[in-house]
Amino acid sequence: xxxxxxxxxxxxxxxxxxxxxxxxNDRITVISGETDHFFSRTALMYxxxxxxxxxxxxxxxxxxxxxxxxxxxxxxxxxxDFDKKILHLxxxxxxxxxxxxxTGSKSNKFGWPxxxxxxxxxxxxxxxxxSMESNTQNIDHAVVVGGGLIGIEMVEMLHSRHxxxxxxxxxxxxxxxxxPPEESEMINRHIRExxxxxxxxxxxxxxxxxxxGKVKGVKTKSGDxxxxxxxxxxxGVSPNIDFLRDTKLQVDRGILVNEFLETNIPDVYAIxxxxxxxxxxxxxxxxxxxxxxxxxxxxxxxxxxxxxxxxYKPGVWFNSAKFFDIEYQVYGQVNPNPKSNEKxxxxxxxxxxxxxxxxxxxxxxxxxxxDALGIRFRHExxxxxxxxxxxxxxxxxxxxxxxxxxxxxxxxxxxxxxxxNREHHSSVPVRKKSILEKIFS
Amino acid sequence: MNQMQVIRFxxxxxxxxxxxxxLGMFFMSGYTLTGEIVREHVKPEHQEVLSPELSxxxxxxxxxxxxxxxxxxxxxDRYNKEQEAQQKWDQRIFDDYASILIRASASGSIIxxxxxxxxxxxxxxxxxxxxxxxxxxxxQGPPGIKNNGxxxxxxxxxxxxxxxxxxxxxxxxxxxxxxxxxxxxxxxMMDPVxxxxxxxxxxxxxxxxxxxYCFAVLVMGVRKIIKYSHSRYKILQTLSVTFFxxxxxxxxxxxxxxxxxxxxxxxxxxxxxxxxxxxxxLNTLLSSGTIGIFMLIWGIMLIVIGVPVMTFFFGKRWxxxxxxxxxxxxxxxxxPFRQLSDKSLKAWKIERWLVHGVLxxxxxxxxxxxxxxxTGSYSLFGLDTYSTLQKPYGFFIGSIFSGVIxxxxxxxxxxxxxxRFGCPLAAYLGLVQRFKSKFRITTNGGQCISCGNxxxxxEMGIDVRWYAQRxxxxxxxxxVGCGVCAAVCPRGVLKLExxxxxxxxxxxxxTGNDSFKVQS
Numbered sequence: 001x002x003x004x005x006x007x008x009x010x011x012x013x014x015x016x017x018x019x020x021x022x023x024x025n026d027r028i029t030v031i032s033g034e035t036d037h038f039f040s041r042t043a044l045m046y047x048x049x050x051x052x053x054x055x056x057x058x059x060x061x062x063x064x065x066x067x068x069x070x071x072x073x074x075x076x077x078x079x080x081d082f083d084k085k086i087l088h089l090x091x092x093x094x095x096x097x098x099x100x101x102x103t104g105s106k107s108n109k110f111g112w113p114x115x116x117x118x119x120x121x122x123x124x125x126x127x128x129x130x131s132m133e134s135n136t137q138n139i140d141h142a143v144v145v146g147g148g149l150i151g152i153e154m155v156e157m158l159h160s161r162h163x164x165x166x167x168x169x170x171x172x173x174x175x176x177x178x179x180p181p182e183e184s185e186m187i188n189r190h191i192r193e194x195x196x197x198x199x200x201x202x203x204x205x206x207x208x209x210x211x212x213g214k215v216k217g218v219k220t221k222s223g224d225x226x227x228x229x230x231x232x233x234x235x236g237v238s239p240n241i242d243f244l245r246d247t248k249l250q251v252d253r254g255i256l257v258n259e260f261l262e263t264n265i266p267d268v269y270a271i272x273x274x275x276x277x278x279x280x281x282x283x284x285x286x287x288x289x290x291x292x293x294x295x296x297x298x299x300x301x302x303x304x305x306x307x308x309x310x311x312y313k314p315g316v317w318f319n320s321a322k323f324f325d326i327e328y329q330v331y332g333q334v335n336p337n338p339k340s341n342e343k344x345x346x347x348x349x350x351x352x353x354x355x356x357x358x359x360x361x362x363x364x365x366x367x368x369x370x371d372a373l374g375i376r377f378r379h380e381x382x383x384x385x386x387x388x389x390x391x392x393x394x395x396x397x398x399x400x401x402x403x404x405x406x407x408x409x410x411x412x413x414x415x416x417x418x419x420x421n422r423e424h425h426s427s428v429p430v431r432k433k434s435i436l437e438k439i440f441s
Numbered sequence: 442m443n444q445m446q447v448i449r450f451x452x453x454x455x456x457x458x459x460x461x462x463x464l465g466m467f468f469m470s471g472y473t474l475t476g477e478i479v480r481e482h483v484k485p486e487h488q489e490v491l492s493p494e495l496s497x498x499x500x501x502x503x504x505x506x507x508x509x510x511x512x513x514x515x516x517x518d519r520y521n522k523e524q525e526a527q528q529k530w531d532q533r534i535f536d537d538y539a540s541i542l543i544r545a546s547a548s549g550s551i552i553x554x555x556x557x558x559x560x561x562x563x564x565x566x567x568x569x570x571x572x573x574x575x576x577x578x579x580x581q582g583p584p585g586i587k588n589n590g591x592x593x594x595x596x597x598x599x600x601x602x603x604x605x606x607x608x609x610x611x612x613x614x615x616x617x618x619x620x621x622x623x624x625x626x627x628x629x630m631m632d633p634v635x636x637x638x639x640x641x642x643x644x645x646x647x648x649x650x651x652x653x654y655c656f657a658v659l660v661m662g663v664r665k666i667i668k669y670s671h672s673r674y675k676i677l678q679t680l681s682v683t684f685f686x687x688x689x690x691x692x693x694x695x696x697x698x699x700x701x702x703x704x705x706x707x708x709x710x711x712x713x714x715x716x717x718x719x720x721x722x723l724n725t726l727l728s729s730g731t732i733g734i735f736m737l738i739w740g741i742m743l744i745v746i747g748v749p750v751m752t753f754f755f756g757k758r759w760x761x762x763x764x765x766x767x768x769x770x771x772x773x774x775x776x777p778f779r780q781l782s783d784k785s786l787k788a789w790k791i792e793r794w795l796v797h798g799v800l801x802x803x804x805x806x807x808x809x810x811x812x813x814x815x816t817g818s819y820s821l822f823g824l825d826t827y828s829t830l831q832k833p834y835g836f837f838i839g840s841i842f843s844g845v846i847x848x849x850x851x852x853x854x855x856x857x858x859x860x861r862f863g864c865p866l867a868a869y870l871g872l873v874q875r876f877k878s879k880f881r882i883t884t885n886g887g888q889c890i891s892c893g894n895x896x897x898x899x900e901m902g903i904d905v906r907w908y909a910q911r912x913x914x915x916x917x918x919x920x921v922g923c924g925v926c927a928a929v930c931p932r933g934v935l936k937l938e939x940x941x942x943x944x945x946x947x948x949x950x951x952t953g954n955d956s957f958k959v960q961s
Binding site: 011040042043046049050051052053056057058059061160190193194291292295296299300303308310311312313314315316318320321322324325327329376377378379380383404405406407408409410440 | 582583584585586588589590591592593594671672673674677785786885886887888890891892893894896897906907910924927928929931932933936937938951952953954955956957959
């Protein structure tokens with residue numbers, strides 16, 4: 001019986017533990033200093049907003065871990081003795097036969113003056129949520145710095161508590177390093193629709209001290225001063241591996257792993273946000289700090305631990321998010337600006353709240369990717385279309401097959417087909433609307 | 442405060458005033474019994490035996506209904522006990538004289554002007570509620586999921602407001618079911634409305650209840666449509682349940698009665714409609730000519746054909762969240778409490794034993810009742826079909842479970858307590874849905890982030906996330922297809938649909954990882 005220890009009880013570590021347990025009787029220990037039990041990190045915002053309580057964010061009931069003989073240890077790992085295979089915790093020492101490191105990320109800080117003042121914080125951990133709760137009591141104004149996914153979440157959280165927010169975004173448009181211009185612009189509009197003071201192309205210069213170690217405002221690079229009692233710093237995350245630097249473990253920005261998620265040290269694996277893949281597959285990045293990558297790495301590393309050595313091969317890229325009320329899904333490759341071989345077709349509804357983009361190869365006409373705002377699509381269908389290189393005209397023709405919106409919602413495939421035909425002088429057959437659809441639209 | 446908030450606040454105050462008047466009405470009338478009243482309303486053979494004791498309170502004015510009613514009921518109880526002691530079973534009195542006499546003895550402003558009190562409570566209450574609800578259409582911002590602050594709120598999160606409302610509801614149901622004579626003042630107030638249908642009639646406790654029910658469904662239905670204004674599914678569903686409640690459960694039965702036809706709710710189905718096969722009901726229908734026969738056949742067709750066929754094509758939602766009256770209340774008035782249902786595995790185990798247990802009880806009870814109807818014998822396997830089956834079912838299931846617990850516990854255990862743990866029809870529909878139906882909730886590839894919104898807001902306490910995060914279709918007998926899991930999902934993972942049965946029970950499979958076939 002092996003003694004498998006996992007550091008981190010997030011989605012990566014817990015997925016690994018579950019998949020190992022399914023097929024083995026090995027001893028499994030999961031260590032976390034953050035919380036007693038696994039919770040959904042992506043749901044932290046909903047606790048603050050009052051949609052859920054912490055209990056609701058736990059995907060498994062507390063008895064699950066005892067029943068499945070997964071030992072949970074609360075504590076922070078301070079150091080690892082890789083030679084003796086011992087973990088030094090703040091509370092205890094634990095030895096292991098095989099180790100999986102899944103320590104996740106930490107919030108970035110870029111050395112701004114005042115970044116350590118009281119009332120200045122990022123949002124990643126449960127502890128961050130607790131401090132955000134106390135930092136935002138009875139405040140008049142908040143500033144969120146950084147136009148990414150966590151940034152807009154934090155803005156939404158503060159807005160839900162009726163706290164006026166200024167949202168500083170360095171880029172010319174929200175998340176335009178990922179979103180193409182039209183999508184990005186739609187989200188700009190939506191943020192402003194909620195009365196958020198969105199300031200694009202605005203960089204933080206410094207955070208101002210009230211003289212008692214607390215934040216009293218921020219100053220932008222253009223010299224504007226914004227009074228506030230809370231600053232959310234959401235300028236990305238990076239692997240949480242400080243305690244592993246200057247050890248035998250090879251790290252760069254993250255813990256370096258090969259295709260089998262093995263580190264340079266035998267019997268030590270790394271998965272999830274803290275990992276940096278040495279040679280990522282085409283269209284994948286070395287560090288992918290997203291829920292799904294963490295989960296898939298956990299699934300994969302479990303196979304290797306079980307003796308079925310398996311390379312980590314994530315398939316067609318996919319991701320999702322929600323910006324206030326507008327849901328976002330992406331499948332495959334959608335670059336903010338199309339590459340030379342790419343053609344991009346975009347449709348948006350009359351009200352500017354729904355959009356669909358499909359990217360295809362201008363020579364082979366095969367679809368490469370799609371993104372959607374305000375409309376849901378079927379993952380399996382797009383996964384199949386993109387991985388098999390389905391032709392754009394076929395995709396447009398069969399678009400209805402991929403719609404995933406609730407029943408009675410307006411089906412947008414017809415409008416998309418019509419627009420595609422107009423723009424590409426093609427004659428993709430347009431689906432005939434049913435009588436009900438005609439009445440309702 | 443801006444203008445809209447002023448309107449909301451005023452609406453709330455108005456509603457609270459109307460609620461205060463409603464509760465205050467309980468104490469408002471005086472009750473004076475006289476010999477004339479007794480002579481007019483009590484059957485001659487009963488007058489003789491009851492009047493000696495009743496006369497003790499002649500001319501005496503009671504300020505509260507309770508001692509007045511207790512005196513009358515006490516008199517009758519004592520008399521009945523005496524008869525029982527002498528084995529004179531047929532001499533016992535079963536007339537509800539308390540309700541009849543208290544109505545006739547009431548004096549005061551309510552009986553003089555019931556319309557005024559109807560206005561001060563229901564009309565004012567409606568205006569107040571709508572003033573509170575309608576501005577939300579603008580104040581809540583762009584259409585979308587509006588669950589901000591739910592778990593910070595004393596109403597929605599079992600805080601003091603929730604507990605207070607729960608207590609009021611429980612008391613109301615107890616009075617309604619078991620002590621209707623106590624609440625005569627409220628019933629009197631409904632006379633003008635009842636007389637719209639039947640000019641000479643008086644309202645009963647059930648008319649009052651039916652009206653309050655419709656009022657709650659209607660007003661809270663408006664709230665629901667505003668709250669889910671982004672979802673056509675939720676809007677159509679709300680319109681549907683509201684229509685069926687108002688038209689089929691309230692207006693049509695009243696019209697039928699006005700036309701001297703039997704009371705009949707065309708959408709109520711046995712075994713939820715547990716007295717459908719009672720001898721009194723069968724006798725009424727069979728003696729009402731063609732329409733009665735039609736009603737009987739209609740009711741039976743719903744049970745044997747309607748339920749299985751409709752559930753095969755659409756899942757049990759066609760009934761539970763689109764047609765049913767209990768569903769109507771749960772989906773509208775109960776919506777603010779949906780997040781309070783228990784999602785634990787333990788609760789699911791209890792649910793399965795309980796709801797199927799009630800179904801079995803309903804079948805045995807009805808079997809016994811029909812046995813008695815056809816054979817005339819009350820004794821089945823040595824048991825008395827009335828006192829061991831029919832009466833306990835009506836008391837424990839029909840009244841306590843479905844009413845007192847089913848609705849009274851909305852603010853404590855969520856809005857589907859009855860539907861989930863008690864409704865025998867839901868159990869029957871659920872069996873069809875579980876084993877032979879096109880309905881399912883499909884999960885979308887690998888997009889689930891395990892956030893828990895779906896499970897939290899499932900009114901039936903299904904741990905939707907358990908399935909979603911492993912890429913498995915959700916096929917649960919209890920799912921009423923309200924569609925909220927799909928609505929609150931932030932990543933577009935869930936879709937209710939009626940599709941071919943193939944692959945319905947497919948393996949849990951997550952899309953996106955090509956390393957190996959991931960079966961969760």
